[in-house]
Amino acid sequence: xxxxxxxxxxxxxxxxxxxxxxxxxxxxxxxxxxxxxxxxxxxxxxxxxxxxxxxxxxxxxxxxxxxxxxxxxxxxxxxxxxxxxxxxxxxxxxxxxxxxxxxxxxxxxxxxxxxxxxxxxxxxxxxxxxxxxxxxxxxxxxxxxxxxxxxxxxxxxxxxxxxxxxxxxxxxxxxxxxxxxxxxxxxxxxxxxxxxxxxxxxxxxxxxxxxxxxxxxxxxxxxxxxxxxxxxxxxxxxxxxxxxxxxxxxxxxxxxxxxxxxxxxxxxxxxxxxxxxxxxxxxxxxxxxxxxxxxxxxxxxxxxxxxxxxxxxxxxxxxxxxxxxxxxxxxxxxxxxxxxxxxxxxxxxxxxxxxxxxxxxxxxxxxxxxxxxxxxxxxxxxxxxxxxxxxxxxxxxxxxxxxxxxxxxxxxxxxxxxxxxxxxxxxxxxxxxxxxxxxxxxxxxxxxxxxxxxxxxxxxxxxxxxxxxxxxxxxxxxxxxxxxxxxxxxxxxxxxxxxxxxxxxxxxxxxxxxxxxxxxxxxxxxxxxxxxxxxxxxxxxxxxxxxxxxxxxxxxxxxxxxxxxxxxxxxxxxxxxxxxxxxxxxxxxxxxxxxxxxxxxxxxxxxxxxxxxxxxxxxxxxxxxxxxxxxxxxxxxxxxxxxxxxxxxxxxxxxxxxxxxxxxxxxxxxxxxxxxxxxxxxxxxxxxxxxxxxxxxxxxxxxxxxxxxxxxxxxxxxxxxxxxxxxxxxxxxxxxxxxxxxxxxxxxxxxxxxxxxxxxxxxxxxxxxxxxxxxxxxxx
Amino acid sequence: xxxxxxxxxxxxxxxxxxxxxxxxxxxxxxxxxxxxxxxxxxxxxxxxxxxxxxxxxxxxxxxxxxxxxxxxxxxxxxxxxxxxxxxxxxxxxxxxxxxxxxxxxxxxxxxxxxxxxxxxxxxxxxxxxxxxxxxxxxxxxxxxxx
Numbered sequence: 001x002x003x004x005x006x007x008x009x010x011x012x013x014x015x016x017x018x019x020x021x022x023x024x025x026x027x028x029x030x031x032x033x034x035x036x037x038x039x040x041x042x043x044x045x046x047x048x049x050x051x052x053x054x055x056x057x058x059x060x061x062x063x064x065x066x067x068x069x070x071x072x073x074x075x076x077x078x079x080x081x082x083x084x085x086x087x088x089x090x091x092x093x094x095x096x097x098x099x100x101x102x103x104x105x106x107x108x109x110x111x112x113x114x115x116x117x118x119x120x121x122x123x124x125x126x127x128x129x130x131x132x133x134x135x136x137x138x139x140x141x142x143x144x145x146x147x148x149x150x151x152x153x154x155x156x157x158x159x160x161x162x163x164x165x166x167x168x169x170x171x172x173x174x175x176x177x178x179x180x181x182x183x184x185x186x187x188x189x190x191x192x193x194x195x196x197x198x199x200x201x202x203x204x205x206x207x208x209x210x211x212x213x214x215x216x217x218x219x220x221x222x223x224x225x226x227x228x229x230x231x232x233x234x235x236x237x238x239x240x241x242x243x244x245x246x247x248x249x250x251x252x253x254x255x256x257x258x259x260x261x262x263x264x265x266x267x268x269x270x271x272x273x274x275x276x277x278x279x280x281x282x283x284x285x286x287x288x289x290x291x292x293x294x295x296x297x298x299x300x301x302x303x304x305x306x307x308x309x310x311x312x313x314x315x316x317x318x319x320x321x322x323x324x325x326x327x328x329x330x331x332x333x334x335x336x337x338x339x340x341x342x343x344x345x346x347x348x349x350x351x352x353x354x355x356x357x358x359x360x361x362x363x364x365x366x367x368x369x370x371x372x373x374x375x376x377x378x379x380x381x382x383x384x385x386x387x388x389x390x391x392x393x394x395x396x397x398x399x400x401x402x403x404x405x406x407x408x409x410x411x412x413x414x415x416x417x418x419x420x421x422x423x424x425x426x427x428x429x430x431x432x433x434x435x436x437x438x439x440x441x442x443x444x445x446x447x448x449x450x451x452x453x454x455x456x457x458x459x460x461x462x463x464x465x466x467x468x469x470x471x472x473x474x475x476x477x478x479x480x481x482x483x484x485x486x487x488x489x490x491x492x493x494x495x496x497x498x499x500x501x502x503x504x505x506x507x508x509x510x511x512x513x514x515x516x517x518x519x520x521x522x523x524x525x526x527x528x529x530x531x532x533x534x535x536x537x538x539x540x541x542x543x544x545x546x547x548x549x550x551x552x553x554x555x556x557x558x559x560x561x562x563x564x565x566x567x568x569x570x571x572x573x574x575x576x577x578x579x580x581x582x583x584x585x586x587x588x589x590x591x592x593x594x595x596x597x598x599x600x601x602x603x604x605x606x607x608x609x610x611x612x613x614x615x616x617x618x619x620x621x622x623x624x625x626x627x628x629x630x631x632x633x634x635x636x637x638x639x640x641x642x643x644x645x646x647x648x649x650x651x652x653x654x655x656x657x658x659x660x661x662x663x664x665x666x667x668x669x670x671x672x673x674x675x676x677x678x679x680x681x682x683x684x685x686x687x688x689x690x691x692x693x694x695x696x697x698x699x700x701x702x703x704x705x706x707x708x709x710x711x712x713x714x715x716x717x718x719x720x721x722x723x724x725x726x727x728x729x730x731x732x733x734x735x736x737x738x739x740x741x742x743x744x745x746x747x748x749x750x751x752x753x754x755x756x757x758x759x760x761x762x763x764x765x766x767x768x769x770x771x772x773x774x775x776x777x778x779x780x
Numbered sequence: 781x782x783x784x785x786x787x788x789x790x791x792x793x794x795x796x797x798x799x800x801x802x803x804x805x806x807x808x809x810x811x812x813x814x815x816x817x818x819x820x821x822x823x824x825x826x827x828x829x830x831x832x833x834x835x836x837x838x839x840x841x842x843x844x845x846x847x848x849x850x851x852x853x854x855x856x857x858x859x860x861x862x863x864x865x866x867x868x869x870x871x872x873x874x875x876x877x878x879x880x881x882x883x884x885x886x887x888x889x890x891x892x893x894x895x896x897x898x899x900x901x902x903x904x905x906x907x908x909x910x911x912x913x914x915x916x917x918x919x920x921x922x923x924x925x926x
Contacts, residue, residue, distance in 0.1 A: 453815035496833035496863040516824035
């Protein structure tokens with residue numbers, strides 16, 4: 001019996017969840033037969049089951065709702081607002097009762113007569129036959145074929161698969177050690193690929209469509225706006241994006257809070273909206289998309305926006321920042337104040353938001369899971385909040401380092417750069433026992449991992465490697481380690497309390513050979529190491545802090561190419577430096593490729609003939625989506641471009657020449673590299689002003705040289721002057737008064753439809769065409 | 781239903797662990813130290829794809845340190861709050877049935893033993909000290925903190 005009841009509760013839950021959106025849609029379009037049918041089906045199911053289980057209250061409620069809905073279905077009654085609300089109230093009560101059953105409580109006593117009476121209220125109105133317009137188009141929503149599994153079972157399968165991977169690795173080792181014949185090797189390869197596929201599939205089972213999170217939103221917004229006397233239309237997109245199940249639970253509260261804020265503080269009352277010249281119905285759009293190994297969730301409202309100056313005044317009044325500091329804030333930093341504790345621009349605390357849970361809590365919750373919240377707003381036009389969260393909690397890209405012979409892992413997200421302690425631009429000093437590293441003129445506190453851990457290090461201080469870390473929200477410091485090893489994607493598991501108590505570790509993980517590795521918590525190391533982190537480094541809080549914004553001082557990496565040429569690459573596009581064996585470079589599928597770890601990257605900066613036999617060093621360039629390798633002979637220096645750049649006549653690997661450290665150096669065109677090695681190839685491009693978003697490092701570092709080479713002068717502040725051309729990523733806001741044209745960029749090669757005028761960002765020909773035609777447009 | 785007990789030797793003394801708490805008995809070979817962790821945390825080890833936090837029982841009882849340098853050690857694997865621990869013991873002997881409920885020991889024990897004691901149980905092999913696994917894992921520091 002208990003099993004039956006559990007099944008009943010689970011079934012009701014599932015239907016209730018799916019129903020939330022349906023009811024609101026039904027209210028908007030009462031003649032929609034398909035919605036009516038699915039609601040009817042729900043109450044019918046409940047009625048049928050609870051008669052069997054003897055839940056008289058549930059039966060009375062569902063019976064009354066079924067009758068009312070049956071009348072609508074038969075055309076004896078027209079569904080109106082009153083009926084929808086009454087049905088909603090009944091469904092809410094049903095879900096309360098089901099929750100009580102689930103909790104194993106006795107059926108709570110209570111009176112449902114007023115709910116049932118409310119259903120009957122509209123019945124007095126004259127029955128008007130309804131023409132069901134959409135009848136033919138009614139599509140029965142086909143339920144996906146699913147079964148319910150317990151999470152424990154999934155976890156067990158997952159760990160078995162992990163075991164299998166480890167067993168495979170061991171077998172691989174053994175096979176390498178002994179002479180084996182080809183068929184055995186072939187069979188092993190096949191087994192390997194099957195295991196890899198299986199691991200992928202199992203990982204996917206932990207993924208859930210974000211729809212589960214979105215499905216409750218229309219109902220929540222409806223209730224909220226009704227309560228506040230506002231009209232809000234919810235527009236949801238991207239429900240099919242998949243996310244780790246745990247992650248969905250982690251972002252539920254922050255998302256709910258942001259939406260409550262948007263409806264409560266953002267969207268104005270209808271009268272206010274009309275007088276501001278807007279439609280009386282506010283639009284709240286929620287969209288999710290995947291970008292690399294991150295999920296971006298945008299919550300955009302067309303309400304009154306956030307007044308940055310008011311925020312600043314408030315922040316000064318409440319002592320969050322000083323007047324002097326406040327004067328220095330950019331408009332983005334002003335908006336970011338919203339995340340400081342104790343700030344709320346709402347004049348009064350309402351019942352909806354402002355219940356003591358502020359945006360500071362939202363931010364800390366999101367940061368705790370390795371995510372970022374960004375805010376962008378224009379007074380009078382609306383606010384956009386963006387949540388960026390990693391795909392999963394459990395797989396973290398990390399760098400492994402070692403002290404003595406013990407390996408540790410550091411999360412990649414916290415690493416700013418890696419330098420050699422004996423490098424040219426690095427100096428290590430000790431002031432009163434405290435380490436200070438000077439890296440290219442910047443002084444950062446230095447701590448030795450060996451001394452923090454109390455381990456012996458047999459590497460002299462000057463031979464160590466410095467890992468420059470920036471813990472979430474903190475200031476940078478340098479950690480000296482004996483050696484750095486691989487970049488790996490690690491499956492991280494929480495460590496036992498006794499291990500966590502040290503404050504140094506974020507979790508444990510297993511290396512490929514099956515031995516455990518500890519993952520560091522960068523903030524914890526700083527604390528234990530006695531590094532004082534400036535608590536409020538505001539510009540550091542802003543994601544994708546723009547580097548090289550000032551066109552006269554772009555930081556570049558000066559190096560010598562394999563052919564001896566003196567070249568420079570913008571520092572921001574260089575992800576890291578790798579060393580590979582010459583044999584790892586092969587001419588395959590029409591171009592040179594290099595194997596780094598388990599990844600195969602297109603290789604630039606070399607031709608098949610000048611690959612040396614020994615070790616080859618290469619830059620790993622990253623545009624956020626793709627990676628390519630760039631072979632070089634040696635790194636010369638870090639420098640900045642301070643002189644004018646003479647642009648090359650034809651597009652190619654070299655975009656121009658400039659004097660760097662008083663000697664000419666060729667500037668490598670990263671955009672060209674990526675468009676030629678990753679995307680479709682093509683070519684060919686007068687002084688106009690172009691606005692390129694300053695917060696987008698891809699645009700600044702990759703696109704900007706291209707736009708400049710096409711004869712544009714690039715600005716990044718819309719207030720500065722009127723731009724002839726605006727370049728923006730698809731889905732972003734552009735200033736309305738920009739006057740000129742806009743080029744939209746998308747990150748997928750295929751257009752999303754015929755109306756899609758956007759250009760794929762590595763479609764060099766398309767981009768140049770767009771740049772050129774926009775130039776022509778201005779001329780007439 | 782009589783409770784089953786696993787007889788193990790710690791610091792030369794035969795004691796009983798509740799057998800229901802013990803998942804398996806393993807032989808540990810590699811041990812990865814955890815710098816700056818409490819002294820009774822001997823390190824980490826892996827059992828299949830699970831990370832085990834290895835507890836040096838002798839150290840937890842403040843009776844000295846188990847010498848882990850000579851390689852393989854016997855350990856009992858237990859799960860506590862979702863984490864797996866390996867308790868290093870001198871020797872795993874046998875599983876016996878408890879013949880009585882744990883009764884308080886009225887004589888004075890060493891402080892380490894006192895902390896982890898759940899009382900004395902009668903078995904066919906005579907009275908044995910029943911160990912509180914959670915207290916053993918918490919070690920000496922937890923007591924100070926509490």
